[in-house]
Structures are given as C-alpha cells and as structure tokens.
Amino acid sequence: MNDQEEAALSLIQSHRQGVRQSDLWKLLEIDSRKCSRIVKRLLDSGLIERIEFREEGIKTYLLRAKKRAIDPSVILAGTEILPCIGCDQECTPEECAMLLDWIYQLALEEYQE
Template sequence: MIKDRRALYQSELWKELDVSSRTGSRIASKLEEKGEIRREATVHNGNRTYLLRPAKKDLDFSLLMAGDKISPLVGNDGEIDPITSDELSEWIFQLVQNQ
C-alpha cells in the first residue's frame, strides 16, 4: 500500500488494515526497523501522526556486470534480440566464467 501510494499516513494504514492504532503503530515501527519505510512526524487533520514513505534503497549495479562488462541489454531500447544476440551470449559466458 505504501509503495503504491508513495506516501500514507499511519492513521490511514491502520484503518485500511482494519487494526487498532496500537497494532498499526507496531506494524509501521517494524517496517521502519527493517528499512522498508521511513516515518516522518507530521500533523494530519489536527492530529499528530506519521507520514509513511517507502525507503529509498541503494541499487546494486553489480548484478548487471559480468567481469568488467555491463549487460548488453541495458539501455538498448529493444534493439538487441536476447535470443539471437552474440553480445548477450558472450556476456552470459563471461558471467558463468566469473562464478
């Protein structure tokens, strides 16, 4: 829900989940502890609450690498056919060799 809406008040979360405010607070706290969301203190409809946002996660670009070569499918705008591409086959071969 939080990812889909990009932001959600904690009070809306527990109402949507049909749980008590205490349970909703615990859920939000656990999500924050796991690094899934950020909780920002705010006021909504005159009440103190938290605005819940998805946590920004660092991307792991190493997953696109085989040795020192980046996947030929990255940024190709569909110009490479993954079934017949010699470049992709060579990249996959390099990936297997590195493991």
C-alpha cells in the same frame, strides 16, 4: 518478516508520496495498535521513514519507503553494465539487440562457472 509486515511494506512502497499511518491500519484491516507495532519493526529495520504530518490540526505520521542501494552485480555482466541504464532509444526489450547481447554475456558467464 511476517505476512502483515510484508503487506504493510508493499502498500507503503506502492504510494510514492507515502501513506498516513492513520490510514495504513484501515487499509490493512487491522487495529491501530497492531499497525503501530508493524510500523516500529519496519522503522527499526530501516525499510521505511516516518515524517510528522499535521492534517486539520491533528498530528499523524506519513510513512515512506526508503530507497535502497542497488547491488552493482545486478546490472553487470562481466565488465559490461546493463545497456538500458544510459539508453535513450525507444524500443521493446524483447527486440533490443544491445540488451539481448548483454543477457547472452550474462548467461555465458553463468555457464562457464
């Protein structure tokens, strides 16, 4: 992925409701044809979705980032899942004993390998 594609994807991801394709090229400060090619590559790679959108009778497209599945190994330390997933406590991560224990377990696994 080139720099402009990364910038476009980042911009689309930063807008939860999506970005109109007619606005994207202006935000990226590129011409609309180049923007269309970038959007096509992002669509082909499955990173975004494009939804037809009408505004004041003019057809455009709303671009939204697709949610990607999380790699389970990211939230596992051995057989223990990241404690923050089901946690309902108000805490700061730097002071959370459960999180620190989980990180310690993760570091221990890395060291043993």
